[in-house]
Every structure is written in structure tokens, then in C-alpha cells.
Amino acid sequence: MATATTYGARDHARAQAGTEARTMPVVPATDWPDPPCEAGHLVWAETVAGGSYTHRAVARGTEIRLTDPDGDACAHLLLHVAGRPWERLNTADTVKVQWNAYLRAGQLLLSSHGRVLASLVTDTTDGRHDALCATSTLATNTARYGDGAPHSASPAGRELLKLAALKNGLDPRDLPPSLSFFQGVVVREDGALEFTGSAGPGGSVTLRAEQDLTVLIANVPHPLDPRPEYTSTPLEVLAWTAGPTAPGDPLWDATPEGRRAFLNTAELLASKGVR
Template sequence: MRSATDTTHGARDHARAQAAPVDRPAAPAGVPAEDVVWAETVPGGNYTHKVLARGTSLRLADPLGDACAHLLLYVADRPWERLNVADTTKVQWNAYLGPGSLLLSDQGRVLASITEDGSGRHDALCGTSTLARNSDRYGAGAPESASPAGRELLLLAAAKNGLDRRDLAPSLSLFKGVRVSAEGALEYTGSAGPGTAVTLRAEQPLTVLIANVPHPLDPRPEYQCGPLELTAWRGRPTAPGDPLWEATPEGHRAFLNTAEFCAARGL
């Protein structure tokens, strides 16, 4: 039986039929449209990536309360400096990230800062889902399946930025929370509900990889994940005098390290 794509004309018509109006989130209040450099809606079970300039603000929003953004950050053009989730929690003496938290590299520098957080449900402990886990739980975990694993999608995003599997460090999860009980067990706390958002500020030029997939501790038997809205706009990095710069001794040192490094490179 012939398919619609068996001929060149059929393949062309099929490809053109995929074109549809793109669902792009609106710019946040007070942000001029001309300053927006990225606006995208990522459906559940999908991924995205972007290179952002230093000082760019990135807003991640969970409109339906069922997104789960698994995030990796790399210094653009220097991917050996990347998000280190372990150092992010260890240096700041806190495994629960929120407004004012810094996302750190293993070089003692700030990659991004959390300037706003309306969710409060995040996870710096578990990482994302894997092919083996999703295959066991949902019956499949490959990127082209109905239940793609976060790590497999992040690998695709990485490949489009010249990175490979060895570059995938543990990721940070946003919009689905995990707490540690008094007995040391990991407790899944889920979403804060629809309409929440988190804003990050890029403190260095960044390559951003995001997979929007169910959290590995999500107890629901079905593969469920809602849309994730992303909007980024031009801005300036955190500077001396900003309350975030002086909020903690550890953060102050990380900002100094970052400023010195960027100044030496003319950034």
C-alpha cells in the first residue's frame, strides 16, 4: 500500500501540511516585544534548546500545573563549564531552590540566578528520567516513542549544540517538588498548581537544554506532562549593589568569581 510520502510531490505536500500557527507565549507585563529573543511553548514529552546572551532573563511558566522542566546549563562555547547541581546545593547549604538561589558551575561561578519563583516546587536531587526506567514503567523510553525519557531528549538537544552523552550531567527539575523526610526518604510533592512561573537571569552566556517530561517520582501510572511556556528577553546581569549580590557570603564570592572571569574576556 502506497503512502502519501512515496513520491516527491507527496512528501512535499505532507511536509507543508505540518505548518501551523505556532503557539507562542506573550511577553511578560512590562517587557517590550522588541526585547523578546525567545518565545516557545514546549508540549509534554518534548524538548528545546537555545543559546542566550549574558544578562538575558528566561521565564519558564506552567500554565496547566503539569509541566516538569528538566534543565541543563552550559557556558556557551565553553561547555566544560556546566551546571553542577551538587555544588549548587552544597555551596548554598540548601537543597530546596527558590527566589535568590544561584545555579552554580563546578568552577565556583554563577551560571544563572533565580530572580522570581511562584512555584516553589522544584527538585535538585533526582535528575530526569532514563530510557531503562521509562521502558520498564511505560513500555518505552526512546525519543520517538509515546513516553520519551528526559535523558534521551536532552541528548538530542545536546547533539544540536555539538555535545554528546558524556556532556550530560545531572539535571535540575522545575515545577515538580521533592522533599527529604526526617527518615531520609524522598517524598514527591508534585506541582504547586496551574499558572506558576520561574524566572532565571543568565549571569554568563549560556547554552540552555530543556526536556519537558514527567518527573521520575511521579506516581501516576500513565505518562502525563503538560505544556511548558518559555519567554526570554534582553537584560543585564546581576551587578554590585543588587541585593542578590550581597545576600550570602557564598553567593557574593561566586558573583565576584563570575565578574572577574567575564571582565577578563570582555563580556
């Protein structure tokens, strides 16, 4: 076999260079061919394969654009404050504090401490997202597809998020319910959840980090997706340096609840010497 020796294995590995470019991070990110920002500002450029995951620590003010190029991505997102993992995305507060179960541009992703983790600044999908169902689990994927282990043909979202968490010093207990982008769910009049699916190829959302964050993303089918096959297409992730939301920005004062969350965030940052 060509890989039976160390030299053969090395030559085989080097021969793969470039063959997985569509599902690997671009390093450096500034080599991305068509950046959505000023030259030199791109800090993260990656295409996440269906059934895979990614993670990154980003600075306050970073803007992160998620894009569904082919129409069957589903980005299951978790956010933790960098260095303070006990403050993390709280989907229940994100929904109830803002009196809205549906994610749209202009809404805030809130922590369990009433602070803003990220702002949803743009959305081209007409709100085809979900803040209610969280991601798939080992048990549900095993029952549905025959397996849900992270290295199987049908990995579960929670199993992949566990791997992403471990690579950032986080434990499974640090993983709350996630948000899902690009596959929608609505609540019917009788209270049942209805899967509305994708808005189609090319949809994107842009998030703005309002604190230093650890970002975890699993790209797997939505747990309510009715298709019998495990269907998940690539997810594009681009991030660039920008600036956080500041007083005077329309988003800061869009609602009384949002303004209070921004003030809570600003107070914490001020106590750390951050303005």
C-alpha cells in the same frame, strides 16, 4: 496516496502549517502575542510539548521565564557556559554551597567552577522544584512505561537531553544531573525523598543568565511521579534581553557564598574584557 509523489508530499506538508503552533517556536519571537518585556526585546518564544525538548544559546543578561500553563509540565534543565562545555551546571554545588537543598527565588545556579551560571529571580510556585533526583533514564522509563526511547510514547529526560546536547556540539559525557522545575520533592526526617507534585496550573520561574549559556530543557514526567500513566503537559518558554546581576543588586550580596560566586564570575569575565 496523496504523499506518493514529491508534489503530493509537498502539498501535504504545507497543509500542516499552523496546525502545530502550540508546540512550535514562534519565529520571530517578537510575534508572541503577549510579551512579558519591552516591545522588541523577546528573543525566544516557544511552547514545548509534553515528552519533548528544546535548546537555545542565550547571551549574558538574558532572562528566561518558564511557565507551566496546565499544571503537569516538568522542566529538566541543564546549563553549559557557551564555548566552554566543561563548565556546566553542578547541582551538588548549587545545593551545598548555598546550604539549601530547595530551589527558591534568590538562589543561584552554580557551575563546577564556583561561578554563577544563572540566578533564580522570580518563582510563583512556592518552590515546587527539585535539585536532588535529576531526570528520568532509558532504563527507568522502560521498566515503568514499557519504553524510554526519545521517539517513543514515553521518552526519558536523559534521552531527550542527549539529542539537545548533540545539536549544540555536546556529547552524552557532557550531561551532568539536571534540575527539575514545577514538580517538587522534599526530604523527610528519615532521609527518604517525598514527591510533592505540582503547585497547579500557571506557575512560573524566571532565570537570569549571568554568563553566555547553552540551555537544554526536557519536558517529561519527574522520575518520582507516582502516576502510572506518562503524564506531561506543555511548557512555555519565553526569553528576553535584559541585564546581568551587578554589584549593588540585593541578590549580589544576599549571602557570603553568593557574593563569592558572583566575584568569581566577574573575575573570569574581566579577564576576557567583559565588564
